[in-house]
Amino acid sequence: MDDQSPGMRLVHLLRAVTVEFELLGAEFAARHGLHPTDVRALIHLLDAARAGTRATPGWLGEQLRLNSAGTTALVDRLERLGLVRRSRDTADRRRVLLEVEEKAVKLGWTFFGPVIGEVVAAAEGFEAGELETVRRFLTAVLESAGRARSV
Amino acid sequence: MDDQSPGMRLVHLLRAVTVEFELLGAEFAARHGLHPTDVRALIHLLDAARAGTRATPGWLGEQLRLNSAGTTALVDRLERLGLVRRSRDTADRRRVLLEVEEKAVKLGWTFFGPVIGEVVAAAEGFEAGELETVRRFLTAVLESAGRARSV
């Protein structure tokens, strides 16, 4: 396969971006005494909070591909750090709801803030039509990756 | 910050792509009895081999942010799996060179092959100019992420 074709160059570029984001997460984690898994969990929890979805340990475990024991340990960790709070669901009292504390929101912001700022600034060097093209492409890639994964 | 601005939407999209790629790597790892770190190591080793760079345990450890003990354990694992071979550098006999076996190249191909195929196929739905725009954007993002990381 031609290594210099536009498609291949984009593949490598995307992979480089992924690596860079991973490193970013890992360094953020190390700096705050968290584990990479904790950061991933925070991302999912903040997403859920923003979308109004109710998060439970079981749901979180699925997102992160952890089994129930690992999930319990993870939530214990996050709770000990004061980032989430466990509370019984009053409707179905088998369920435990995970509520993110303000501290977690702030932490998430110090993590994403700088990257968001940089990327938004970078985006300003492009015209609206160009950004739309990028959006279409990334959407297509997202679907591609999903397809490649489910094979 | 406006959650619906084009810049923000691209940030979220990029993050989604990153997550998807990570999941892809994790599932590939699990399916082949590898750890996520092993996959990351393979990627770096294959890159080095392709670029003609000589890989050593120390270099690999830096790439993955592992200390020397962890790196030794990692290389032990990869060697046991028949993916790399250790050989002393004849010029500086303190050094150990890591040579990737064919098996590793094939494994890398079964990992990247499907994704590459999908992304290249997706790229064919775009004009050359559009792909160039995407390339420029991703390059800018890569620099942004690097900057955000070194703060």
Place this chain on the structure above:
DNA sequence: GCGATAATCTCGGTCAGCGAGATATTATGC
């Protein structure tokens, strides 16, 4: 109510990765 099902947690064990230090090889100051 009672068995079946569901959500979470507990216990014991495995193994990746860390810190400290050992070992071997090469560069440097005098």
Place this chain on the structure above:
DNA sequence: GCATAATATCTCGCTGACCGAGATTATCGC
């Protein structure tokens, strides 16, 4: 030329994330 520092890797002991199996608690259909 020889002690000393610097470099590259490995060994040892340990911590802790995660897994598998099973216990616990709560809900639902009958």
